Amino acid sequence: MLNEIAFYLIAAVTLACAVAAMALRQLVHCALCAAAAFAGLAMLYLQLDAEFVGFAQLLVYVGAIAILIVFAVLLTRADEIIPGSRQSSPSSLMGIAAALLVLSGIALPVLSSPSLHRLPVTTAAAPVKLIGVELMTRYVLPLEMAGILLTAALLGAVVIAMREEPETKLDPRPPAPRRAETGEVVSLP
């Protein structure tokens, strides 16, 4: 009973946040709503006793990806949305069609798979220890591969972000005379 109320509450909030993330005008609001939707998903995982997945979702999505989105929004100067302009465009129909296609592509195999007809699992969800042991023994190779991939991505990002050292030394002259040369107004103290 209590569990169901909690589920419907969390689900409603998550859905509302997800809709708001797409519908709001201010991009930062959208990003914050998306973060709230991520957190709601984490709650749903936790309600399914999937502790590890829930906390990992919180740690990765709210702690890192939401921050990344927010920074991306701030650093790319978004053009002001003109008030009164239509938010939807003709291409939105195409978008909806593509989304439906993807959804059906995922939903059809799931619906036809035998997993739906299986009885619900009654035992408790996998403890964190079991996940850890499995990751370190049976799935150690995929784990290592993911680690290598992420490290490579990290190095690549650093290489791209690092600016090349300038060939010439910095202009030793103070900036004030240079401004005067270009004819700008300089107010000297």
Added chain:
Amino acid sequence: MNALDQIFVSTSHWLTGLTPASVQPLVSMALAIAGLMAVFGTCFAVATICERKILGRMQNRFGPNRVGPFGLFQPLADGVKMLIKEDIVPFSADHAVHFLAPLALTVPVWLAFAVLPFGRNMSAIDLDAGILFFFAIGSASELAVFMAGWSSQNKYALLGAMRAIAQMISYEVPLVLASIPVLMAAGSLSLPAIVQAQNGAVMGGLPRWNVFTPWGLAGFGLFMIAAAAESNRCPFDLPEGESELIAGFLTEYSGFKYALFFLGEYLGLFAVTGLAVTLFLGGWQAPAAALEWLPSWCWFAVKFSALIFLFIWVRATLPRLRLDQLLNFAWKFLVPLALVNLVVAVVWWQSGAWRFPGALELRWLFGAGLLAGPYLWLGRALKGGKPAPHQYRYAE
């Protein structure tokens, strides 16, 4: 002794037993929450006055001494002042986000206390992945800081928020890395299990706390440094460095919202200090069996207060870092050292079977040597060179 040790647990059981069975889980939850909020709310008030008094003492002045005897009622006066202050919201601020930011910071911090074991059988919930929960909840505060800084529509606030986020993300890495050997030693992510793993004594009469191993000692140091940075304590308090940024992301907050930020900051410090006690100082365990007449929660309080005092002491002692020094320190010093510390921990366990005389000393020497090399090398590299000449892209 046992009755006193379990007094909170038994009181909670007794109170829960008075209610009908259908609401008992809710009542027991509410009791735990109320207890935590009461204790750490009081701790917050006491910590503010202690901090100001101790800082005053260390800086050769009195500190607050007007309200009540020795100024002891100062927190009360501060609270009343904060409550009756006008709540000013800037005209151009984003009102909804501006309003939500203090809440988004304070609520997760309170949640973090749920998994800490404050005494024998005294943790609100014993999660299987307790420490993961702690770090996951902690990462939510970065978003709150961003919300505060962005919604204020003030460049100082935004700059402060950016700094704070950069700092928190950077120092989360050494914080987690420093605690990994402890998890490996205990073989569990549950905090009560980690405390249990530090039970007993080693040969020299020392308790089996993690801090009394080479990797534990180094990890404790790394953890405390990262913890100070995570909770924006001096010498890492430059997100709100008042001499450069007015008050960082707090600039446009006043009244009770400001107080909430202040509360969140202190509670974050308390939570991470409690985690340090749990991970490295044996949690609520007494240092020796002969000292177990003091209840377990008292031992937790003693260790906790000692660490808080350490933080205040450091604040009174060290100057603030510059931003590039701060980030370099995290990525080029703390993170590599924390990784080396993992190796030290593994060597320590692998050599655990050595039984010849002098084995303990040799293991210690080996661990210390393994850490000292990178420490010196990385420290030198950090010290060298002047900062690159500053280029202003927009403000020339």
